[in-house]
Amino acid sequence: MAPNSTSKLSPFEILMGRPFPTPWAVKTGTLITGDLEFIQEAYVAKLIEKLNSIYGDVSLSFPLPSSAPTHPFKPGDVVLVKALHQHKSLEPPYGVPVTVEAVTRTAILVEGNPSWIHASRVKRAPNLLIGERDDHRDDHPDDFRDDNAANLEEKE
Structure with a gap:
C-alpha cells in the first residue's frame, strides 16, 4: 500500500x-x-x-466543495420531471409540468412531490406547455390551420 x-x-x-x-514489528512483553x-x-x-x-x-x-449550483433552476420555474421507469413504450418519458418549490446545489423539490429530485432528471418546460402562446397564433389555441392552406382556399 x-x-x-x-x-x-x-x-x-x-x-x-x-x-x-508486520511480522517483524517489536512486540511488547507479557x-x-x-x-x-x-x-x-x-x-x-x-x-x-x-x-x-x-x-x-x-x-x-x-x-x-463548490457552492455554485449545478443546475439553472430557481423556485417558481416550471419544469418537467423524467420518470424513473417507463411502464409502457408509448408513454412520454417526462410527466406533466410542475412548479419548483425549493432548490439545493444538486436537487429540486417540486410541488406535489415530497421527495427531492436530482437535477439531472429535470428539464425546463416548453412555453407552450405552461400556458404561454406564441404571438402568431389566432385567439383560438385549438385552431392549428396552416397559412398555406388558407392561401389555397382563397385562390380557388
Whole structure:
C-alpha cells in the first residue's frame, strides 16, 4: 500500500490510525491481567487522538466543495420531471409540468412531490406547455390551420 502523495499516509493508516502491522514489528512483553484495562483505556485514548489528527490532515488536503449550483433552476420555474421507469413504450418519458418549490446545489423539490429530485432528471418546460402562446397564433389555441392552406382556399 503506497502512501497518498498529499497526506503521506497509506489507506490502512488513515482507517486504522496506526501503521500496517508486520511480522517483524517489536512486540511488547507479557501483560499482567490487572493492567489490561489500563492498557486498553490508554490504547483507545491514543487511537482516538491519532484518528482525529489524521482526519484533520486528510480532510484539509481535499478541496472544498463548490457552492455554485449545478443546475439553472430557481423556485417558481416550471419544469418537467423524467420518470424513473417507463411502464409502457408509448408513454412520454417526462410527466406533466410542475412548479419548483425549493432548490439545493444538486436537487429540486417540486410541488406535489415530497421527495427531492436530482437535477439531472429535470428539464425546463416548453412555453407552450405552461400556458404561454406564441404571438402568431389566432385567439383560438385549438385552431392549428396552416397559412398555406388558407392561401389555397382563397385562390380557388
